[in-house]
Amino acid sequence: MLISLDPQDTRPIYVQIVDEVRRALVLGTLGADNPLPSVRDLAVQLRVNPNTVSQAYRDLERQGMVYVRRGQGTYASPGQSDGSQRQTLAEEVARRALHDAWRNGLTAAELIGAIRNEDHKHPTEEPL
Amino acid sequence: MLISLDPQDTRPIYVQIVDEVRRALVLGTLGADNPLPSVRDLAVQLRVNPNTVSQAYRDLERQGMVYVRRGQGTYASPGQSDGSQRQTLAEEVARRALHDAWRNGLTAAELIGAIRNEDHKHPTEEPL
């Protein structure tokens, strides 16, 4: 698995790590019970403090995406890339989007239409 | 126009004000060239510092949603509730949603499906 940080990204480092790992889990790049890089290894690789990585792993553990065996390592939880998990994740994203739309006085239909347009402009799955 | 703050909401006060005003503009509750409450009035009403309200109004001005006449007041810009404006707003919301989905390894189709479901659960336009 390859985790990289984007200096342009304004999100905190530990959030970027969380997102990258979760994405790898959902996409299946990181299979069930696979070990994640150790806190120190990843910290060295990213030129970051071990505690920063640790905070990311702790977040992931709270979300149930990974499990920790003290003294051994951190591992991907099973069942993170199956349908139900994707569904749960999709629900969360959808709720955030709907809330955002509502705050701006837009309807769900308008939102969906706009998403279709935007996705059409940038056909495949690209960031931004 | 009625602006209220939600103590539960973790967003900064000035952002809440910005969103409420923009929503009123887009929905047409606040018509073109209508005056907004004065900085001081709104500050008193919300029990907040005038500068906090001023920051919100400045943001809205930067976005072109309102215009300021120094010494007179702040007014709603015209053309904020017509179709093109809604469209622009919808695009922004859609971009955010797509980005969120992408970060989580989801496709646009999955996102749209989930939005449909969520909107079906909470039929009308309700917060959260």
Add this chain to the structure above:
DNA sequence: TATAGTGTACTAGGTAACTGGTACACCATA
């Protein structure tokens, strides 16, 4: 038991964000 690997607790410094107090600048009107 010694060792080298794992994650974690504690602490602290740096930075940015948010909010507020106060004084100032502008404008319309009596």
Add this chain to the structure above:
DNA sequence: TATGGTGTACCAGTTACCTAGTACACTATA
């Protein structure tokens, strides 16, 4: 011109967040 309304600039305090340094606790294995 005086007055009472408007928005704004400046500064400062508080807080929360992020990141880091260091030392500790746990586990497998030679």
